[in-house]
Amino acid sequence: MKYFNVDLINKGKKSQELVKANSKMAAVAMAKRQFKGAVVVRATETAAPVEDSFSDFIEKIKKSFEGKIPEEDKIATIRQISVMTDAGIPINDTLEEIAKNTENPKLKEIYQSVCDDINAGKSLSDSMNKYRSDFGNVVVAMTELGEKTGNISGAYRKLSEIMRDILDNKKKFKKAIKGPRTTLIAMGIAFSILILAVVPKFKEIFEQLGAQLPFPTRLLLFLEHYMSNYLPHIIVTLVVLIKTHGYFYKSNKEYKYKTDKVLISPKFYLINKAIFLSTMHRYNLIFGELVKSGLPVAEALGTAVGMVDNEVLKEKLGSIGANIGRGKSLTDSFVETGLYENMLLQMIRAGEVGGQLDAMLDKVTEYYYSEFTELIDNLSAYIEPIMMFFIAVLVTLLALGIFMPMWDLGSAAKN
16 A cells, blocks of 8 residues: 545645555545545655554554455355446445445455545456455456456356355365364363373382283373373474464475375375365356356366366366367367266267357256265265274273283282
């Protein structure tokens, strides 16, 4: 943001106001809005006041700790834009009204900035493009499409539907893993309490035996020793490892690529399938909707692949656009990725040849959605045997670790 000294003539009196805006035109528009009826003489850029410079510095630090804008908030405002523009309200008035009423401070700032840019003569797509990292590629693409077709309302209505479908899938996955995750945490806490509270009571008895203790008992004593003496260090180490992994995953492309490759490998039971199906559903949903809305295939492919998070899948899907640029058909380009089943490829080929690509892409999207939904609905049944196995292992370890030396002690007493 820049600072401008705006000279005004209001009711015959001259005055100078300090205005904070992205550009000179935005500063003029903001001054006209704040001082209605005033004539703007000139606007000149100036240095930021010391107190504002300090405030901006503090604000930057705060923003570095802020998370992403909630998807629910973005969807709600996009749907509001669709409804208000469909009612004939000008886009600048729509954005100003949304900026006033939205509760999310970051969205409030973004929409006010976009409104100022539009008042200064910029297009909506150019203004939204500055916030691509906050909204995503598909929002910018649908905004450009709405401007090209002159139907912002229809484009944003379809955009809100796409974003809602993607969000619903994420919620389904989180809800499905909530139960197993809670069970694992409870098991971990219960096991730790038993190690720290029960094992020490038997520790002196085990030491008095003076004999070679069985392996389960030695393992329990080993865990008790390290948890009693180094539990804070273990927790700190785990937190540091998780934070370090998160940092490198976001900032290092090579590390992210290798991690993503492992996540979709057969080693990660269920997780690999869930990531694959959700990614393919999202990609085909966005690609199909963009094609249906009238966006060129090459542009739709580029936008759709921008919504893929897994780098390995993104690389394979990104090759489709490159192959089309070399003159290959869409179906042949899909074949080369190795991601689509033969049945789906035949459907895409039929749609491409018969001029019904958007209809066939809908069917492909429905297929991946049904597969993903089935996986999520049966996730508990898939995970239950694994959970039971871990519970059995922990119970067996505790039972053998505590009672085996007792049995040895009882046998020695009889002899």
